[in-house]
Amino acid sequence: MKMFREPFPITDEVVYMNVANHGPPSTPVKKAIETFLEDWDRLSRHGDVKVKEANASFAKLINADKEEVACQPNTSRGLAPVAASLGLGKGDNVVTNDLENWANVYPWTNLKAKGVEVRRVYGRDGAIQLEDIEKQVDDRTRVVSISQVQWLTGARHHLKPLADLVHDHGGYLVVDGIQAAGALKVDVKREDVDFYACGSYKWLLGPSGAGFLYARRELLDRIHPVEYGYRAIKKHSLDGPTLKETAEKLEFGEPSYLSFVGTKASIDLMNRLGLEEIENQILKLSQHLYDGLTELCVKLVSPEDKSLRSGVVSFTTKDTENHFKALKDEGFVISLRPAGIRVSTGFYNTMEEVDKLLERLKTLQ
Numbered sequence: 519m520k521m522f523r524e525p526f527p528i529t530d531e532v533v534y535m536n537v538a539n540h541g542p543p544s545t546p547v548k549k550a551i552e553t554f555l556e557d558w559d560r561l562s563r564h565g566d567v568k569v570k571e572a573n574a575s576f577a578k579l580i581n582a583d584k585e586e587v588a589c590q591p592n593t594s595r596g597l598a599p600v601a602a603s604l605g606l607g608k609g610d611n612v613v614t615n616d617l618e619n620w621a622n623v624y625p626w627t628n629l630k631a632k633g634v635e636v637r638r639v640y641g642r643d644g645a646i647q648l649e650d651i652e653k654q655v656d657d658r659t660r661v662v663s664i665s666q667v668q669w670l671t672g673a674r675h676h677l678k679p680l681a682d683l684v685h686d687h688g689g690y691l692v693v694d695g696i697q698a699a700g701a702l703k704v705d706v707k708r709e710d711v712d713f714y715a716c717g718s719y720k721w722l723l724g725p726s727g728a729g730f731l732y733a734r735r736e737l738l739d740r741i742h743p744v745e746y747g748y749r750a751i752k753k754h755s756l757d758g759p760t761l762k763e764t765a766e767k768l769e770f771g772e773p774s775y776l777s778f779v780g781t782k783a784s785i786d787l788m789n790r791l792g793l794e795e796i797e798n799q800i801l802k803l804s805q806h807l808y809d810g811l812t813e814l815c816v817k818l819v820s821p822e823d824k825s826l827r828s829g830v831v832s833f834t835t836k837d838t839e840n841h842f843k844a845l846k847d848e849g850f851v852i853s854l855r856p857a858g859i860r861v862s863t864g865f866y867n868t869m870e871e872v873d874k875l876l877e878r879l880k881t882l883q
């Protein structure tokens with residue numbers, strides 16, 4: 519436990535349970551950024567190396583090869599080029615749902631102008647059900663797009679059955695991973711994911727401004743980027759460039775070096791601590807919170823099914839807004855969202871902190 523907590527000095531000051539909004543930076547993150555800054559004027563352009571290293575660290579985190587990862591500034595910028603680069607057109611359809619963050623809505627609705635049909639599945643009990651997606655998928659479905667963990671209810675969507683479904687129809691599974699990677703053990707190979715986009719600043723516990731896009735190796739030559747920058751180019755020519763053959767063909771211009779340096783340090787810390795251990799700890803905390811909440815007079819928004827549990831638990835109370843304010847004023851760093859109070863526990867949190875929150879909620883009832 520000490521290993522999990524020590525790198526996060528913020529835990530001495532507040533009860534930080536707001537990772538689904540912004541993850542707290544650890545000491546190694548701050549140190550890596552400081553060191554990079556100190557060397558800034560002496561080592562020109564060494565940032566490029568750092569970005570490649572960050573891509574490789576992320577690849578390790580999700581069990582991908584480093585050639586399958588492109589740097590991006592955030593999740594939105596990771597999803598948009600996938601949607602735009604698959605050559606979708608009239609007669610094709612994309613299956614999405616009403617529980618997505620906007621970052622995973624507009625890349626698909628933008629395709630309507632090209633004659634692509636955007637089919638919407640409606641969530642039930644805070645989650646998207648496989649059988650509801652099954653009803654929408656057919657042989658003209660080119661993409662099913664979903665967030666691995668739903669941002670408001672915390673429902674965890676299991677990816678392999680979705681991948682099997684869409685692959686049976688010749689389409690691709692595109693995943694918004696920002697509420698999952700760094701909290702849950704992600705294995706894009708085992709789960710057969712085709713594209714996976716993720717920003718740095720939530721469960722990866724990095725500074726904002728960095729992000730990653732995984733693109734399965736076998737699909738790289740089927741992606742024809744409509745937008746790219748010099749980082750995507752293998753050979754320049756005034757007649758038009760030759761793009762790289764790796765996922766870097768989806769990259770743009772100079773990224774935020776400082777963000778990638780910090781994010782790499784954070785991912786490396788997680789890879790060292792162990793992804794299984796991190797997931798176990800996060801699920802233990804959120805289950806303890808969920809169980810405690812069921813004994814209080816609150817209405818749980820997060821699904822009851824334990825297999826759908828993630829690091830996020832949301833609920834409403836008889837006076838949600840004021841109870842949120844009271845908790846916030848007392849040093850609980852949490853979020854108020856349209857779905858209610860959202861508590862997102864990091865691996866550095868403790869059972870005692872969860873109990874403290876539950877105790878305080880009990881007195882507010």
Ligand SMILES: Cc1ncc(COP(=O)(O)O)c(C=O)c1O
Nearest residue numbers: 592593594619621665669696717
């Ligand atoms: C599920 C989900 N996807 C995407 C985003 C936005 O990500 P980014 O800022 O990295 O584009 C958020 C932010 O809250 C989110 O929760």
